[in-house]
Amino acid sequence: MIGVLTLLLLAVPLMGDAFAQAAAAPPAADTGDTAFMLISSALVLLMTPGLAFFYGGFVRSRNVLNTLMMSFVLMAIVGVTWILWGYSLSFAPGNSIFGGFDWLFGNVGLETQGYLPHMPYEDALIAADPKYADLTSYAGTIPHQAFMIYQAMFAIITPALISGAIAERMSFRAYCLFVLLWSTFIYTPLAHMVWAKGGFLGLAGGLGALDFAGGTVVHISSGVSALVAAIVLGPRKTHPDRLSPPHNVPFILLGAGLLWFGWFGFNAGSALSANTVATVAFVATNTAAAAGALMWLILEGVLRGKPTAVGAATGAVAGLVGITPAAGFVTPLSAILIGFITSFVCFYAVSFKHKLQVDDALDTYPVHGVGGTVGAFLTAIFATTAVNAGGKDGVLRGNYGEILVELAAIAIAYIVAAGGTWIILKIIDATVGLRVKEEAELQGMDINEHGEEGYNSEFGDRINVS
Numbered sequence: 001m002i003g004v005l006t007l008l009l010l011a012v013p014l015m016g017d018a019f020a021q022a023a024a025a026p027p028a029a030d031t032g033d034t035a036f037m038l039i040s041s042a043l044v045l046l047m048t049p050g051l052a053f054f055y056g057g058f059v060r061s062r063n064v065l066n067t068l069m070m071s072f073v074l075m076a077i078v079g080v081t082w083i084l085w086g087y088s089l090s091f092a093p094g095n096s097i098f099g100g101f102d103w104l105f106g107n108v109g110l111e112t113q114g115y116l117p118h119m120p121y122e123d124a125l126i127a128a129d130p131k132y133a134d135l136t137s138y139a140g141t142i143p144h145q146a147f148m149i150y151q152a153m154f155a156i157i158t159p160a161l162i163s164g165a166i167a168e169r170m171s172f173r174a175y176c177l178f179v180l181l182w183s184t185f186i187y188t189p190l191a192h193m194v195w196a197k198g199g200f201l202g203l204a205g206g207l208g209a210l211d212f213a214g215g216t217v218v219h220i221s222s223g224v225s226a227l228v229a230a231i232v233l234g235p236r237k238t239h240p241d242r243l244s245p246p247h248n249v250p251f252i253l254l255g256a257g258l259l260w261f262g263w264f265g266f267n268a269g270s271a272l273s274a275n276t277v278a279t280v281a282f283v284a285t286n287t288a289a290a291a292g293a294l295m296w297l298i299l300e301g302v303l304r305g306k307p308t309a310v311g312a313a314t315g316a317v318a319g320l321v322g323i324t325p326a327a328g329f330v331t332p333l334s335a336i337l338i339g340f341i342t343s344f345v346c347f348y349a350v351s352f353k354h355k356l357q358v359d360d361a362l363d364t365y366p367v368h369g370v371g372g373t374v375g376a377f378l379t380a381i382f383a384t385t386a387v388n389a390g391g392k393d394g395v396l397r398g399n400y401g402e403i404l405v406e407l408a409a410i411a412i413a414y415i416v417a418a419g420g421t422w423i424i425l426k427i428i429d430a431t432v433g434l435r436v437k438e439e440a441e442l443q444g445m446d447i448n449e450h451g452e453e454g455y456n457s458e459f460g461d462r463i464n465v466s
Contacts, residue, residue, distance in 0.1 A: 292319020
């Protein structure tokens, strides 16, 4: 009996500790939401090989491997740096522009809530709307690491978009150094300002700019940087008199199809939960892509006599770019209008770029820079809380001030991307140099930069007879 009493007395504090630990434990992850976000992460990663094939089809056959590698290498570089420092600088608690150092070197757990501290500005937010009392995590139903890896996929594809402007002439070594610096010093502050808690531009304690999945952070930043890079790097030796048509149009269609497919993870996944907002974003994404492709085909048919496969692919991408900032905030009808308008503007932006003689080789700025800008502006027009109570109403719902907020976000994204890219490129040019030699450019990037050929035909069969 004494032994039993002794065991009970010893168990009381132990049970008390267990109950205290259970009460203090964060809620378990929702398995449905977690599965949805892991699948969405995989879809966004698939967009990078999709982009590689989309760009690769446009260039000459002797440069196809180099162009493919300029996208694929981002999965290696940013796949590592995002864990080491990129995620922390983007999303860890810091100031309104830069993230902190709390999550360096992969110091990210599996908790669902409680990893974001309370900040003074939150008191006013909570008083105005109790929903802000939940700002203890970025996604309260999935593990923190799941949110981190989802955001990694955005960080991977964004600098890859820039490669379209500098194709067929930038040395691979310089490019790798450029994307390393760009992803660290351009992407991370923009991501923090727009999406992080306490960021200067975002909904959680900032100006309140609406950017559901990356109009400013991804498309404006990469598009503007692409334009600056094309100007600093200078035109190809064959530009504009000896340009060749796309060497592989099926590659372009394959790439566009993979981008369209992956974009569902890009936009619907940005709801961070398998909920009604994800449904809104999914429907808007497909609708705008279809509208963008249709508009481009109509313009080509009317103005040039024949609708093209390349035009259909480009129009679809333009529609996808335009809907990205608005996807979780607009109705299907608004998505159609955004797709139509963005594709229309991008079509003429491509034509205008050719008149300026700027060698943005694969039209990165006219599609992503212009498309992202138009999409951000139209978000301020069409956004409605009727489909997403966590957003804001736009101009059509009487919130005229949202235009000024979006214009401010657009302007800041332009300034950060343009200024930062120019500085990075000048530093690289002064150290390792930016371009390959003229004879290497004319002979082809594949054989000179990588020692291999895409089709084993550019320089004939090589047989080692020794």
